[in-house]
Amino acid sequence: MGTRREFLTVAAAAAGATAAPDLAHAEAHDHQSVPSDLALRTKSLESLLVEKGLVDPAALDVMVDAYEHKIGPRNGARVIARAWVDPSYKQRLLADGPAALKELGYGGAQGEDTLVVENTPRVHNLVVCTLCSCYPWPLLGLPPVWYKTAPYRSRAVIDPRGVLAEFGVTLADDIEVRVWDSTAELRYLVMPERPAGSEQMSEEALAALVTRDAMIGVAKAALPQKGARL
Numbered sequence: 001m002g003t004r005r006e007f008l009t010v011a012a013a014a015a016g017a018t019a020a021p022d023l024a025h026a027e028a029h030d031h032q033s034v035p036s037d038l039a040l041r042t043k044s045l046e047s048l049l050v051e052k053g054l055v056d057p058a059a060l061d062v063m064v065d066a067y068e069h070k071i072g073p074r075n076g077a078r079v080i081a082r083a084w085v086d087p088s089y090k091q092r093l094l095a096d097g098p099a100a101l102k103e104l105g106y107g108g109a110q111g112e113d114t115l116v117v118e119n120t121p122r123v124h125n126l127v128v129c130t131l132c133s134c135y136p137w138p139l140l141g142l143p144p145v146w147y148k149t150a151p152y153r154s155r156a157v158i159d160p161r162g163v164l165a166e167f168g169v170t171l172a173d174d175i176e177v178r179v180w181d182s183t184a185e186l187r188y189l190v191m192p193e194r195p196a197g198s199e200q201m202s203e204e205a206l207a208a209l210v211t212r213d214a215m216i217g218v219a220k221a222a223l224p225q226k227g228a229r230l
C-alpha cells in the first residue's frame with residue numbers, strides 16, 4: 001500500500017499525463033498552481049489533525065487505498081451495464097438514483113444523493129463541479145486531477161463543446177449539451193449510450209466498455225478497437 005504522501009505526489013505527477021492534453025497544458029501554465037496549492041493545504045491540514053491526535057495517519061492511508069484501488073469506476077460501470085440490459089432497472093435508476101444504486105450495494109459517503117442522467121442521440125450530458133470537486137466517489141472512486149483544475153471547472157460551463165472536442169468528443173450542432181454542476185448534496189453520473197454492435201455482449205463484457213470518462217460525460221462508450229487487446 002502506498003502512503004498518502006506518495007499518493008499526493010502521484011496525483012500531482014498525473015496532472016501532466018491526463019487524457020486532456022490542452023487542459024493539462026493550460027494547467028502547466030496556470031500561475032494559480034491549483035493542484036500543488038491544494039496538495040499543500042491538504043498536507044498542512046493532515047499534519048495538524050495528526051498532531052492534535054484527531055486522526056490516525058494509518059487510517060487515512062487505508063481510506064485513500066480503498067478509494068484508489070478497491071472502489072473505482074468499475075462500480076459505476078457495473079451499474080450502467082445493468083441498466084443497458086435491464087430496462088426496468090434503467091427506469092428505476094433514472095427515477096430514483098440512490099434507491100436503484102442501493103439495489104447493487106452502492107451508496108454512502110460522498111455519494112448520498114446521485115442523479116443519473118442519460119445520454120441519447122439528441123442529448124449529451126457533461127458533469128463538472130464549478131465550486132470544487134464534488135464527485136460520486138462510491139461509483140467512480142477518486143476524481144481525476146483534471147476534474148479539479150480551474151480550467152476544467154470554468155471552461156466546462158463557458159465552452160462545453162470546446163472542452164468535449166479536446167477530449168475527442170465532437171458533437172453535431174443539433175445535439176443539446178447539458179452541463180450539470182455537482183454539489184456536496186447532489187452528484188451526477190452520466191449514463192452513456194450503449195454502443196451500436198454491442199447487442200450480443202454479456203452484461204460483464206458491456207461493463208468493460210464503460211469508462212470513468214464516459215460516466216463524467218467527456219467520452220463515449222465504445223466497442224474495443226479492432227486488434228486491441230481485450
Ligand code: FE
Nearest residue numbers: 129132133134
Ligand atoms: Fe465540489
